Amino acid sequence: MQDSVVPELHEVAPPMSWLRRWWRRQTPGRQDRFAMLAPLAAVMLFLAAIISAFWYLRLEEMDREQEAVRRDVEYAQQRVRLRLLERQEQLMRIARDIANKDVDPEEFVGRAETLVIQYPELQSLAWIDDRRRIKADYSAPSLPPQQQREAGDVLKPGETETTFLLVRDLQQPVYAQPAGGTELAPLLQLHVPLADQARFAGVILAEYSIDGLLRYGVPAEVSARYAVSLHDGKGRLLAGQTLPPRNTAGWLPSWVAPRTNEFEVPVTPVGNGLVLRGQAYRTSLGLVGSGLFWLVGTLSAMTAWMLIGNWRHTRRRVQAQQALIAETNFRRAMENSMLTGMRALDMQGRITYVNPAFCQMTGWSEPELVGRTAPFPYWPDADREQLNARLDDELNGRTTPGGFQVRVKRKDGSLFDARMYVSPLIDPKGHQTGWMTSMTDITEPNRIREQLSASYERFTTVLEALDASVSVAPLGSEELLFANKLYRLWFGLHTGGHLQMVAQAGVPDQPRTDESLDEVDSFVGLPTGQLTTAQSENAEIFVPELGKWLEVRSRYLNWVDGRLAQMVIATDITPRRHAEEQASAQAERAQAASRLVTMGEMASSVAHELNQPLTAINNYCNGMVSRIRGGQIREDDLLKALEKTAHQAQRAGQIIQRIRSFVRRSEPNRTEADVATMVGEAVELAEIELRRRNVRLSHYVAARLPKLLVDPILIEQVLVNLMKNAAEAIDHARRPPAQRSVELRAVPRQVDGQAVVEFTVLDTGKGLAPEVMDRLYEAFFSTKVEGMGIGLNLCRSIVESHQGRMQAENIYNGADIAGCRFSFWLPVSGAISSAANKDTGVVA
Incomplete structure (x- = not known):
């Protein structure tokens, strides 16, 4: 008997010892959790066993039925x-x-x-x-x-x-x-x-x-x-009665709800066409209707609910304990990891606590410092009297809220700068038990402050040496935040010059009134981030007090105190303005030279044109002299001859006057000019050259064209130059008489939603080669042997100075070029900006 029991003990002992070792390896929290979950699991297993037993007995009963x-x-x-x-x-x-x-x-x-x-x-x-x-x-x-x-x-x-x-x-x-x-x-x-x-x-x-x-x-x-009932093959009731379904609500599962025990079998020898079905009458309440089942279920649920409540209460206690431990560990870790040194003194000035950061900064360990009294080992010998006086002030409550700066000696004898803050140490009962001192190493900040000071001096030196005026003023205030040497030299130490440059440059600023100084800033709600990152605004102004032209650039910035400020940089551009004026004069002289060259090229045509009225005058005069000497003229015939002579003289004078007005040098004068008048005068000048080259000229001007704010002489120069070039292109192409024609048109158009007048000169020449098209407006580039290369370049400059655009394109007849079209457009009077009144053209 003993031999049979001993092996069983040996077999059971190892699992028990393993379970014991596993239990000891668990943390106390896990042990508490397992200890609470074990009874709950036992109750749930008991309830599951009862339900399984009922379910098994119910299945057995259903099988028997x-x-x-x-x-x-x-x-x-x-x-x-x-x-x-x-x-x-x-x-x-x-x-x-x-x-x-x-x-x-x-x-x-x-x-x-x-x-x-x-x-x-x-x-x-x-x-x-x-x-x-x-x-x-x-x-x-x-x-x-x-x-x-x-x-x-x-x-x-x-x-x-x-x-x-x-x-x-x-x-x-x-x-x-x-x-x-x-x-x-x-x-x-x-x-x-x-x-x-x-x-x-x-x-x-x-x-x-x-x-x-x-x-x-x-x-x-x-x-x-x-x-018992009889049914046909489709399940329809033929005779007898059937029982209604018992689980009519449908809320119970099929294995719990009571089922109707039934069985059906086909009636032989009839076959499947007649089925005999038998349904047992209900004799038991089933599993759900069993009072013992509900009693056991209720007791188990109550036991589980009490165990869960006890487990939740214990869990809250464990959580509170863990939170307390975590908070304590966090505060201790925070004290040990912070870079600020902490020192606690009692009311007698004895050190009671130092954190690791304080020990690391001084080099002294906690046992070497705790319990020490003044003089402390980290006091420099030269500062002991001063530090002793400060310690006496601390113990007596005479502390400085902003702290104070001292020198601290490390254990190796080296010194560093530190800032100390002192506050009372209060216990949980509200009584003061000592003084808490925090110490921060400020050696590096002091070094950075010195570098910043030196950098500021260098920055100030650079700004003072600039040849531009720099000023900064806040919006909504007359305070001058910064002004360099040149600004002070020009305007002094007040904001008058800053505001004057802002006003003349047209830079938006806040009106400054006495009432607005006490009100909310009018820039409240503006996106200051976008203002400070926006590009600077440029303007050129003339300051009469200085007698200088200044280029003013302004932008918004956030000042060091957070206010939105406006910085204005003014550069003296008086020499550049003089150079621009000289360049403008040179451009005017180039335009006059171009007109003279044009008239020089048209000299023979002009001489031919003047020869006709002069010859007519000579003939009329000789005829009248001969008839007067012969006494063969009447007074009426003499008057008619004199009228014709006067008409020819007037015609010659008009030709000379038109040429003089075209070639004379004059200041640019932009006025509202009529398009038809400009086209007519240009046609009259260019028609001489076109007749000499045997080229027909036709022109069309649309009705009711608006007036243009232009210099008529310059626009006529462009039209004459284009028509002259068109005649030369036709002559160079050696076109037959039927194909020697130039067409000039002036019609209204819309370009990018802007009302303009378009001038088009169309010829029947050979057009422009691609390489010529790329360099068409290049200065001093010409396809003619005797050309100077400034005609088209000057024409484009004149058009662009009037806020217009010029372009050239070939006209194709299938694959062959049938001519060239030069066109340019000028905006109407209301579309021209006021800035166009400054210059009449730019020489490229």
Whole structure:
């Protein structure tokens, strides 16, 4: 007996020892958690075991009930089957007697009546020949008249037709259910075939009442225990009764809710067309209706709820304990990791506490400092009297809120600068127990401050040496935040010069009134970040007090105190302005030279043009002299000759006056000029050259064109130059007379939503080569041997000085160039900016 027990102890001991070692390795928090969860798990396992037991017993009971239902329903099916087979055998004997000619229709009726009376489930018997004619028939009195037949009738088409044919083919008894309305009692038909010398001679049709078959065929003991019913192949109820579903609410699971024990089996020899179903009446409350189940469940739930409440309470206590430990560890870690040295003194000046940072800064350890009194080992020898006086002030409560700076000696003898702050040390009861001192190493900040001071001096030196005036003033105030040497030299130490430059430059600023100084800043709500990052604004102004032209650049910035300020940088550009004026004068002289060159090239044409009126004047004068000497002139003829002579002289004078006004040098004068007038005068000048080159000129000016704010002489110079170039291009292309034409057009247009007038000069020359098109407006570039290369460049400069644009393009006729089109447009008077009044053109 002892030998058998010892091995079992050896087998159990290792797992227990392993569990004990595992338990000891767990933290106290985990042990508490496991200790609280174990009873809860035990209660839940107990509840699960009870539910499993109930569930198992319930399944066993349901299986027994199901087996009983199956057995009794099969027994009832056997009884119904035997009853049907017996009737079938009797009918087959009658069929044999009919085939042997032993039974006539009268005797058939008598035997049928005996069977119907003896077996109540039989409703009718009919003898039907092979042509479906009823030879004899007997029906029970209880059969409705609609279902009764008379001898001599013929079965209606469709009535048992399929079954009749099937019996004829099989030569065997066949069961079937006739089609009928829902108001008629369901019947079961049996067709027994008749044979006459191996030839089909008809059938004996027997009709059973399905309700009677259920009532007389099912044993009474089965009907007492079960709800027995007969159904067709589609599940429709034919006879009997069925039980409603028990879990009508549907809220219980299928394994908990009570089920109806039922079993169904087809009735042979009928087959699947007739099914016998038996449903057991409910005799038990099921698992859910068991009071013991609910009692056990309630007690288990209450036990689990109490265990969960106890566990939650314990968990909160553990959490509070862990929070306290974490807070203590956090404060200790914070004290140990902070870079600020902490020192605590009692009321007598004895050191009671130092943190690691204080020890690390001084080089002395905590045991070497705690308990020491003045003089402390980290005091420099040269500062002991001063530090002793400060310690006396600390102990007496005379502390400085901003702290004080001292020198501290390390253990190795080196010194560093430190700033100390002193505050009272209060215990949890509100009593002062000493003084807490915090010490920060400021050696590096002092070094940085010195570097910043030196950097500021260098920055100030650079700004003072700038040849530009720099001033900074806050918005909404007349305070001058910064001004360099040149600003002070020009404007002094007040903000008048700053505000004057801002006003003349057109830079937005806040109006400064006495009332606005006390109100909310008008720039409140503006995106100051975008203001300070915006690009600077440039303007050129003239300061009469200084007699200088200044280029003013301004931008917004955030001042060191957070206010939004405006910085203005002014540079003396008086020499540059003088150079620009000289360049403008040179441009004017270049324009006059261009006109002179143009007129020099047109000299022969002009001489030819003047030769005609001068020759006419000479002829008129000679003619009049001859006729006066001969006394052959009348006064009227003399007046007509003198009028013609005066007209020719006036014409010559107009030609000379037009040329003088074109070539004379004058100051640019922009006025509102009429487009038709400018085009007419330009055509009059260019027509001389075009006639000399045998080129036709046609021009078109749109009606009601707006006036242009331009210098008419300069625009006429551009038009004359373009028409002259067009005539030269046609002459150089050697076009035939029919193709030597130049067209000038002036029409209104819209360019980028702006109203402009477009001038177009169209010729029929060979156009421009691609390499020439790229360098067309380049200065001193020309395709003519004698050309200077300033004509088109000067034309484009004149057009752009009037805020316009010029372009050139070839005209194609298929793949061949059929001419060239030069066009430029000028904005109407209202679209020209005021800045265009400064210059008339720029020489590239």
